[in-house]
Amino acid sequence: MEDLSIILQILFWGLYAGCIYILLATGLNLIFGVMKVVNFAHGEFLMVGAYITFTVFLFTGFNPYVILLLSMLALVGIGAIVERLCFRPILGTGKLNEIFLSIGLIYIFQNGAAMIWGDAWQSVKSPYDGISVPVGPLSVPLDYIIIMVVTALILCGLYLFLKKTTIGMQMQATSQNRKGAMLVGINVERIDIISFGLGCALAAAAGTLWVVSGQVFNPYMGAIPAVKAFAIIILGGLGSIPGAIIGGLLMGLAENGAAFLLGGIWKDAVSFIVLIVVLVIRPTGLFGGKEG
Amino acid sequence: MLSNIPLSLRYATALAVIAAVALPFLTDNMFIVNLAVLMLIAIIFASAWNLLACSGQGSLGHAAFFGIGAYASTLVAVSLGITPFITIFIGAGVAAVIGILIGLTCVRLKEWFLAMVTFGFAIIVQTLVVSVLAPMTGGWDGIPSPRLVSPAIPGYQLIEYYAILLITIATIIAIWYIMRSKAGLAFLAIRENETEARAAGIDPVRYRLLAFAISAFIAGIAGALQIHHIGYITPELFGVDNSFWPITYVILGGLGTIAGPIIGTVALTVIWEGLKETGMTFARYVIIGIILILTIIFLPKGLVSLPERLVEWMARKKRKMETHPLTGK
């Protein structure tokens, strides 16, 4: 009984970690699907989102879960600017260029944030801090339940947006066949900007949820989660949003399992070991059918 | 073979070599010499990364090979008491073997996948060094590493400088030969179009592995040199920054050229140290990031292409000036 409850707890922490990864990975996937671009600096948007929430919270004291929306909105704007200034000019000039460009963005965002907000570790207190609810044999803080619900809501919203709105359907069309979309009169450049902004907004949501769960953050926080999110979409198959969700959950569970069984230092390494093993067996990822 | 190099390039090369040789005579400031040593090592490292990129494989974890070379060389030198002048090549050999192993997992992978695998590999190696291999490597504490030239020898800093300069020049010449050889042409062909290369009878797997091995070997030399220069080794070598620097150097200088890594490293080192003198801290990185992005967008072939771009630009301006009175606009 004791052991079972430990395993259940660790599964629960894995599930929570998975939520952050899912949001990051879904954002990356959305951008990749439409633009066929991979932004290694995606984690920096998570960091900026966290800092925007932090700043607004500091000045207004609003509920951080409300600020989440504001933070997402701000990141749509920042994402659109980055897309227009940095990624648009190099579209189609080679995939390596995108990777190199991301490195430049990482330098700029991390250190720009350090210049604006300082490099000290910060934290935000959730208004529901200290409230616990029983879930089966566990007693878990209310915040985690909210985080999981918010993640699910965002994902449902995204699904509805893609399936029911015109822009969403145009995004899907562009993602399936860029030239075809152009031929039927879709302004693909506008779709690019929108999907890049949306992807960044999802990263901002991940950042905000990270912050309210009581985890500390600093300007360098985003680098590793972003790379892991990328590992997740490789596992789940590039461009596949259900794949990203399953991959994100698996990654959260694998990491926490490894930290428990092998020691905390293996937490990062295990993600990449899983990735390499999968790629050796299936060079296109677990669920990836066609190559990017 | 020398005859097919343009005259201007030959002069430039000669000038660069003379400047490098003369440097210690121009200054008695050991800081400059020390900086030059680190810069030469960075040139070797950047050239190694560049060679791999020439075969179309962009690694995000070259710090792994840099670090493996450094650790292997140090451990051999310490346990067998051999001079680092020999062990750097043993260390590089170990790096090359591991490079082939990683290359094997990468040969079938596309750009992003490969970038991810190499990035993750550096993290895995770091984890191994501080956990399983800790009894040998000293874990996070690190271990002392013998100096390339013992400080007991008079003028050891300059001997070290010239030794590293010699190794750097030899490395660049070696890369020059490789790129001119059948292998080098095969690398370029694979990068341009793998299917066509295959049709032309080039075995992509073999040549991609070869590129990995050579690149890891050279990166291993750079790592071993740096650690024997500093005299102490810790697992921080495998850090992400250490993987990103060579990329930044090469992109700024010019991807896929021999001179690119050299020019990029020198230019960036000068910019970096200059900005540091002004007392900037985080702003330094922001400026480097902006320079990197501007280079990728506006000067995709790097600083080496700057002269021809300028000539083009001047010519266009001239043409405009000439047409100006005719069109009346």
Added chain:
Amino acid sequence: MKYSVFIIAALLIAAACIAGCTQQQASTQSPAASQDTIKVGVIASLTGPASNVGTNMWQSAQVAGEKINAAGGVTLKDGTTKQVKLIVGDDESTQAGGQKAATKLITDDKVDILVGGYSSAVTSAYEQTIAEYKVPYIVTGASSPIITHRTDIDTSYVFHHCPTTDTYGEYTTQFIDEVVRAAVNKKLGAPSDRPFRLAVLYQDTAFGKGVQTAVDNTIKTKNLNIVLVSQQSFKMGESDFRTQLTAIKAAKPDAVYIGAFPNEGAPAIVQARRDIGLNTIFLNVENNDNAQFYKDVGQYGEGAVIESRFSPYTAPAGAVAAAQDEFKQAYFKKFGTYPDMMGASTYEGVFIAAEAIKQAGTTDKATVRQTLTTMKMPQVIEAMKDSTISFSSGFRESSFDLWMEQLYPDAAAGETRPKIVWPDNLKTTEFVLPSWYEAGSSA
């Protein structure tokens, strides 16, 4: 082509010989004796992961420099009075950066003495340079004992003014053995021979491992009745400790010793108390004692213990308290924030450097080094053993008077505040177990 390689090689070797000779002449020249200032080099991490601490160290050094100069500077044997000039070297939190910074300060800026150093890995990378140029160096931030214990190079110019992981691991373990054990046994009504169940949560780096090893060694060498029921590690910069804490809770500890930085220690305690329901005593390493830690840990800090030597909110009674307050105010006036522990020892480092040069009466490096080995100067702002700063004859380490403080809820601040509970000569109150405390097992 082949010939050109040989020619270049020959050229290089010839150049090396010639330059080697000229260089030797250059190095025998005495350093410029006609300086009108004493140059103190401060090596700090102004960029990279350790920039937060590094900036604090450099700013503290500036406050010290201003204070020394305002008091008239340093008078030498020949009667001249010189001002102190501080020059900073940014080690970029990397080994190569540290080596560049040290070489630049020594050979380009020609400093008389060096102060600073944070990451032990970075510091050990340029100790070689220190040994070559024989410049006295007062290390004020690196916590690994290897700094002055390594034997592969000459470390005789390196002085360690900062407690090491050995020191605080041992000190905290003793506190647990003497104080926490008694309180727990009393609460349980258990016999005094009940083994104490200690868990360790440590950062998987030289720093955290150092703490963990020190605890282990103390238990063994002093034959203490403490069992380590769980030892969990995490990677540097981790922010999610829930899995490790779940494992620790399952091992039923009586107390948890956390070997971590403040950005890890605070969330670890919050997650343990709030998410895991691990209601026990958390013991923390000294560098956790900064304002950000109290803010991050919030109300969950209640009952936790920090081993400390410089705190934002408390000070041992006496002269030190006034001096600490003066330093904090001067720092706040200049920078608008408050100094941390590493800043405090760097502040002292500059004073030690100035005092050593004053007592030596010259800036000659060998003489200054000699002075440092025997010098006894009154404590500056931190409590020292015998109220004096002096370096041990073996490994040139100074001895701090450490203390243990326990956190109490403070309604006015909305956070917790520390009170000194150990040792007896410094304490203001007694260590108590909070009412919600749960011992590992009742047996």
